[in-house]
Amino acid sequence: xxxxxxxxIIISLAACGAKKDNAQQQQxxxxxxxxxxxxxxxxxxxxxxxxxxVTALNEVEIRPQVTxxxxxxxxxxxxxxxxxxxxxxxxxxxxxxxxxxxxxxxNVAKANQARAQQDAERYQQLADQDAIARxxxxxxxxxxxxxxxxxxxxxxxxxxxxxxxxxxxxxSPLTGTIGISQVKIGAAVSxxxxxxxxxxxxxxxxxxxxxxxxxxxxxxxxxxxxTKPADSVFTISLPDGFVYPLTGQIYLxxxxxDPQTGTIKVRxxxxxxxxxLRSGMSCIAKVKSNGGGQQQMLIPFKSVTEQMGExxxxxxxxxxxxxxxKVVIGRRIGENVIVKDGLQQNEQIVTxxxxxxxxxxxxxxxxxxxxxxxxxxxxxxxxxxxxx
Numbered sequence: 001x002x003x004x005x006x007x008x009i010i011i012s013l014a015a016c017g018a019k020k021d022n023a024q025q026q027q028x029x030x031x032x033x034x035x036x037x038x039x040x041x042x043x044x045x046x047x048x049x050x051x052x053x054v055t056a057l058n059e060v061e062i063r064p065q066v067t068x069x070x071x072x073x074x075x076x077x078x079x080x081x082x083x084x085x086x087x088x089x090x091x092x093x094x095x096x097x098x099x100x101x102x103x104x105x106x107n108v109a110k111a112n113q114a115r116a117q118q119d120a121e122r123y124q125q126l127a128d129q130d131a132i133a134r135x136x137x138x139x140x141x142x143x144x145x146x147x148x149x150x151x152x153x154x155x156x157x158x159x160x161x162x163x164x165x166x167x168x169x170x171x172s173p174l175t176g177t178i179g180i181s182q183v184k185i186g187a188a189v190s191x192x193x194x195x196x197x198x199x200x201x202x203x204x205x206x207x208x209x210x211x212x213x214x215x216x217x218x219x220x221x222x223x224x225x226x227t228k229p230a231d232s233v234f235t236i237s238l239p240d241g242f243v244y245p246l247t248g249q250i251y252l253x254x255x256x257x258d259p260q261t262g263t264i265k266v267r268x269x270x271x272x273x274x275x276x277l278r279s280g281m282s283c284i285a286k287v288k289s290n291g292g293g294q295q296q297m298l299i300p301f302k303s304v305t306e307q308m309g310e311x312x313x314x315x316x317x318x319x320x321x322x323x324x325x326k327v328v329i330g331r332r333i334g335e336n337v338i339v340k341d342g343l344q345q346n347e348q349i350v351t352x353x354x355x356x357x358x359x360x361x362x363x364x365x366x367x368x369x370x371x372x373x374x375x376x377x378x379x380x381x382x383x384x385x386x387x388x
Contacts, residue, residue, distance in 0.1 A: 031364035034353035036316055039343050042298040045288065046333045052209035052236065052285035054277050056200035057251075057269070058174055063196060064189040065167040066090060077180040080202070080275070081172045088170040088196055090189065095165040102161045106154035113147035120144040176201040177275070205270055205277040206251060207236055209285045210263035216253070219266055223250040234268050236283045238276075244283075246271050289331075297339040301332055303351045314357050316348040316365070324359050325349075 072089035075081055123140040126132040172178070179198045183189060189196065211219060222233065234248040248268040257264045268285065270277060304327070305312050311329050314322040327342030343349070350357065357363070 031320065031362045032353060032356050033366065034350045034357070034363045035366050036348045036363075037300060037303070037351050039297060039299055039339070039345055039347045039349060041295045041345060042336070043295065046331050047235070047286040048289050050209040050211065050285045050287070052207050052283050054279060054281040054283060055206045055208055056176070056202065056279045057204065057206050058176070059198065059200040059279065060173055061195050061198050062087065062170060062173075062178075063191065064088075064090060064170065064194055065191050066095065066164050067190040068092075068094070068168065068188070070183055070185050070187045070189060073181060073185060075178055077178070079178055081176065081178050081199070083172055083175045085172045086169060087172055087178070088183075090168040090170070092165060092168045095161065095168050099158070099161045099165045102154065102158040106151065106158050109147065109150040109154040113144070113151050116140070116144040116147040170196070172199060174199065174201055200279050202275055202277075202279075203272040205272040205279070207248060207268040207270060207283065207285055208265055209268075210258075210261070210265050213257050213262050213264060216257075216264055219250065219253055223253060233288045235286045236268075236270065237286065238283050239281065244270065244276070296330070297343060297345065298333070298336045299339055299343070299349060300335060300351050301337040302335070303349050303354060304329060304337060305354055313343070314350040314354060315343075316350065316363060320363050320365065322350060322357055322359075322361050322363055 068090035070088060071091050074086045074088070081087070120137075120140040120143070123132060123137045127134065127137040176199055179200075181197050183194065183196055234250070236244045236248070238244060248270040251267045251269040253267075254265040299313065303313050311327050312324050313327055315325050317323055325342055328340040330338035330340050332338075350363065353363070
């Protein structure tokens with residue numbers, strides 16, 4: 001009898017447990033907390049980005065054209081210099097001495113020419129009177145021509161020696177920034193083997209980047225239309241992420257396509273009055289892709305999930321239930337992405353908690369999102385209906 005009683009108790013307990021499990025299974029699953037946003041149209045301005053390099057429009061290596069010792073350096077390394085400014089001097093003693101000697105030789109030649117000229121004129125008068133032999137006149141004329149040739153030769157020598165004297169002072173061939181001097185005072189230099197310094201123009205500066213050959217026509221059209229300083233078609237961001245405050249314009253498109261890469265070089269120019277851009281600096285060239293921007297459907301990119309190469313979002317419908325929706329997306333713009341197809345304006349999509357969702361799941365919208373959505377959906381009263 002006792003065994004029968006224990007069996008009845010066990011069966012009763014099992015039945016109660018089964019009813020409890022069934023009751024738990026019949027309860028609806030808890031709502032999943034999520035964050036949502038409303039699909040809205042926005043001004044979709046986006047840029048194509050290209051790795052680029054800042055370079056000088058003009059750059060020249062400063063080399064000596066005469067042999068000698070450096071006797072003077074008239075600038076500070078990295079200084080901004082102007083065209084014609086004196087940069088270096090080379091020992092002038094030998095060149096000045098040679099120049100003075102050449103000038104003296106020229107003066108002697110001119111004196112000889114003057115004497116020969118006088119002789120020729122006097123002999124011409126005597127020949128006209130038949131007072132001398134014709135041969136004497138001819139010799140005097142020949143002496144005069146020789147004297148003239150000697151003067152021309154000495155003038156050429158003075159010019160050559162004077163050139164060497166001028167070359168002993170080295171001046172800046174252009175306005176720009178000079179680098180660190182490669183020689184010190186007292187260093188021996190000679191033409192063709194010594195680089196004294198490098199000088200590059202610094203305003204404006206060029207920015208070079210390569211574009212695919214299929215985009216050539218687009219850049220040719222932009223070049224033909226031209227850009228105004230107020231336009232923002234061409235901008236650059238510097239290595240630290242700083243966006244350069246001035247805009248650029250197309251300076252040139254290279255003459256040929258690189259057959260190995262299928263790209264062509266495009267050069268922009270940017271004003272550089274503050275000397276912020278330096279030759280050799282890397283940057284990102286940004287080219288506006290859609291003119292002044294178009295109204296596009298924009299959603300946060302984090303709301304999109306990818307499955308087998310297709311893209312989906314979860315929309316919030318009636319009774320706070322979600323439904324998975326296939327979308328066609330376009331270009332990313334910062335944290336957002338353009339939706340080309342699949343969504344309508346003012347639909348609500350899940351932005352956070354997407355990983356926990358499945359088709360038909362019930363969600364709980366955060367209180368902050370609920371307040372924001374209510375404010376967005378609240379109708380605005382007409383201005384003339386407001387009580388005064």
